[in-house]
Amino acid sequence: MASPQLHLVSPNKAAPRASARTRDSKPSAKVVSKKSKSLPFKHLLGIEDMEACDIRTILDRAEYYMRSGRHLKRCSEALKGINVINMFMENSTRTRVSFELAAKRLGAEVTSISVAHSSIRKGETLIDTAQTLRAMAADLLVVRHPHSGAVQLLAEKLDCHVINAGDGFHEHPTQALLDAATIRHRKGRLEGLKVAICGDVRHSRVARSNILLLQKMGAAVRIVAPPTLLPDQPSLHGVDVFTDMREGLSDCDIVMMLRLQTERMQGIFVPSIREYFHFYGLTHEKLACARSDALVMHPGPMNRGVEIDSILADDLGRNLVHDQVEKGVAVRMSCLELLSG
Ligand code: NCD
Numbered sequence: 001m002a003s004p005q006l007h008l009v010s011p012n013k014a015a016p017r018a019s020a021r022t023r024d025s026k027p028s029a030k031v032v033s034k035k036s037k038s039l040p041f042k043h044l045l046g047i048e049d050m051e052a053c054d055i056r057t058i059l060d061r062a063e064y065y066m067r068s069g070r071h072l073k074r075c076s077e078a079l080k081g082i083n084v085i086n087m088f089m090e091n092s093t094r095t096r097v098s099f100e101l102a103a104k105r106l107g108a109e110v111t112s113i114s115v116a117h118s119s120i121r122k123g124e125t126l127i128d129t130a131q132t133l134r135a136m137a138a139d140l141l142v143v144r145h146p147h148s149g150a151v152q153l154l155a156e157k158l159d160c161h162v163i164n165a166g167d168g169f170h171e172h173p174t175q176a177l178l179d180a181a182t183i184r185h186r187k188g189r190l191e192g193l194k195v196a197i198c199g200d201v202r203h204s205r206v207a208r209s210n211i212l213l214l215q216k217m218g219a220a221v222r223i224v225a226p227p228t229l230l231p232d233q234p235s236l237h238g239v240d241v242f243t244d245m246r247e248g249l250s251d252c253d254i255v256m257m258l259r260l261q262t263e264r265m266q267g268i269f270v271p272s273i274r275e276y277f278h279f280y281g282l283t284h285e286k287l288a289c290a291r292s293d294a295l296v297m298h299p300g301p302m303n304r305g306v307e308i309d310s311i312l313a314d315d316l317g318r319n320l321v322h323d324q325v326e327k328g329v330a331v332r333m334s335c336l337e338l339l340s341g
Contacts, residue, residue: 224248
């Protein structure tokens with residue numbers, strides 16, 4: 001696999017329009033609206049080409065589902081008659097189940113296939129598998145793939161909607177959206193917050209999507225990592241880079257932790273897990289460098305004793321990891337509904 005870059009592929013372009021990018025304040029009054037808008041693009045491939053107003057539309061609709069508790073039960077016929085296929089070519093627990101629940105709660109027909117059970121194992125190309133699924137009348141394909149850019153390729157070849165559920169180290173847009181929804185729900189805003197993204201930024205699609213989203217919404221983003229785990233070409237415009245964790249966390253509102261993405265590493269990036277935990281593992285003691293009300297986030301799965309101390313992993317007063325999973329269903333309901341609307 002090629003080494004990670006910060007600009008790998010260009011996701012589908014949003015239709016041009018007059019609206020300017022705007023900064024995020026608090027959830028808008030649209031939250032109470034029962035009628036959803038739609039998005040000006042067919043596929044959800046990445047945050048890169050999304051406008052702040054699209055992000056806000058998705059977050060507002062997710063907020064509606066969260067506030068009404070409607071993400072917890074089958075609540076709508078919005079996707080009745082829509083055939084959603086989840087195609088996961090990489091291991092996944094929470095993202096796959098979250099998309100399944102979201103689609104079912106909107107009344108869709110849902111089928112999930114994973115690499116272990118797909119014909120890709122028998123030598124079929126990704127495009128051929130996808131076209132077979134399309135021939136089975138998929139209206140919306142949710143795809144996770146180990147190669148950056150694979151989801152965009154599918155979107156170009158198929159005429160159904162495609163959602164990127166994580167492609168290589170490129171983007172994971174719905175994770176960034178659910179992180180934003182979680183922050184906005186807890187802090188009331190994104191604009192002006194100081195967010196530190198810590199750990200294996202180099203191999204992380206979550207970091208890339210979050211950096212893009214948070215900057216579009218007016219947050220101040222820092223990354224904190226050992227030099228070996230910083231991206232190759234830090235075209236990190238406007239991002240402050242720290243290699244000392246205590247300095248990087250100073251005065252932050254949100255501390256986002258990342259797992260060491262060993263499945264994407266070629267070579268050795270940290271001398272030892274013990275040393276990595278010593279310098280970059282988040283503990284209550286290091287968290288004390290952040291603001292006293294700072295919250296901890298993690299996309300999961302957490303590796304206790306590697307990037308996060310087990311005691312902090314269980315401290316649900318500070319650690320929003322389960323909150324993120326819960327908000328994820330509402331955010332994916334919002335994305336599915338708005339995209340197919
Ligand atoms: C992330 C992913 O797959 O990129 N996890 C997730 O979607 N919940 C992060 C990770 O695997 O570490």
